[in-house]
Each structure stands twice: as C-alpha cells, then as structure tokens.
Amino acid sequence: MTDHRPTYDWDPRSDTVLDNPVASFDDMRQRCPVALSEYMGWSVFRHEDVLAVVTDHETFSNQVSQHRSVPNGLDQPEHTPYRTLIEPFFTDQRMALFEPECRDIAAELARAIAGRKQVDIVTELAEPFALQIQCAFLGWPDSLQEPLREWAHENHEATLAGDREAMAEIAQRFSRYIHQLLETRREQGDWAPEDPTTDIMRSTIDGQPIPEEDIVSILRNWTVGEIGTIAASVGLLLKFLAEHPELQAELRDDVDKIPEAV
C-alpha cells in the first residue's frame, strides 16, 4: 500500500530552530527555500518568494483561522479600509511624538539592571519594555501589564502547542477585559482620555461605526500579538550585542551609528 502521509522538510518547533531562528532560516534558504512543516504548512524563505506571496492576493489568502482577526486575517477588498484606518496611528510623526516616552521607559529599565553581573535580559528588560510601551501607547493602566504578560505567554504556549481551544479561550478572556475598558470610555463621553484606544473606538469606516468585535480584535492584535514580537526583537538585538563586544565598543564610541545598527 502506498503511504500518502506527507514528508516534512523542517520542524519550526525544534530546539535547533527555536534556539537560533536566524541561523535556521539562513540554513533553510540554502537547503529548502519552499518548505512544508506539520505545524505551519508551507513556508517560503526567500525574499522574492515572500514578496510574490504577499502581493498576490488572488492566489494566497491571509485567512489562516476561522476566527476573525483584524486586519491581518482579512483579504482584499475587506482588508484595505481597515488597513487605511490603522495606518495613521503609526505615522512617523506620531511615532516621533511617542519616542521620548519609549526612551524614558528603556532608560529606567536599563538603570535598574546597570552594574549587575548576570541578568535575564528577556524577563528583566525586553518583556517589561514591550509591556510598558504598549500600555503607554494605548493609554492603558499599569495594572493591565501583568494580565497582558500572562495572556501573551499563554497565547504563545497555546500557539506553539497548536491548541486552538486554549487560543480561543485566551482571546475571549482578553475580549471581556477590553469590552469593559471600552464601556468605561463610552460612559466617560467627552471626558474619556485622548489616546489611541479612544480614537479607534470612535473611528468609522465609510461613515459607519466599527463593530465592537473588530475594535477588540485590532486591540488584541496590537497587544497580545505584538508584546511577544517586540520582546523577541529586543532580545535578539541584545543577544547579538552580547556576542559581539567589538560592535558594542564601536557603538559606544559613535552613538550616531546606532540607528543603522538597529
């Protein structure tokens, strides 16, 4: 009898990949640039292939789950108005206004670990940085940082385990909290704080208010989804710096080189 089970090209959850994703992706690019895995289906590793996939919405879809995810799980034409809505929140100008606050948060966290011989950089710097800047950006209270950290961790675990039931439960728990937060702002009316959460709540598409579920989905995307991403990128940058003391020295000598290094 023929065995119709697919053969997999790689395992994105293996220790090798999780311990050193960048080197693993470099290796895949050489060895098998279009690869099948049990966990993620098909992955493309070459820049030109990635561009071909993300720009061909006739062939490829963003909808990877039955749960609605705004905007990243939407396809054209539905995706466009949501993306148009979101983009003004991340203009250079708005980011420039927010930058000093991010710098203050980073400096405070760096001061707290300065002089220590050994530090877990992810738990003591990268993750609190991600949590604090996301709460500051959205105008959320500091008391939400701990639940957000837990959601992000649980979501990461559930995603890695492919546990869809747990992922849905975590999303629902988050939704309840955010509905409450939005309700309070609605009750505050004109007194609601002026921040991206109030702005997105009052936004419209084609003159119509945005369904509450979509607002919650956008906010979930900006928080539970992005805390891990920011923390990971800060962690990767710092790991690289720790392994390259000569680069540290070069950047200390000439801080103008930092943006290019980042």
Ligand code: HEM
């Ligand atoms: C270092 C941190 C981050 C990295 C590495 C990152 C990476 C990415 C990537 C690769 C995409 C493209 C996804 C695709 O086309 O399939 C994307 C899209 C996006 N990201 Fe991020 N991101 C980061 C932080 C953030 C943050 C902090 C926010 C919001 C608070 C955010 C909001 C978005 C949005 C709204 C999209 C567009 C989704 C869409 O149009 O469908 N990202 N990000």
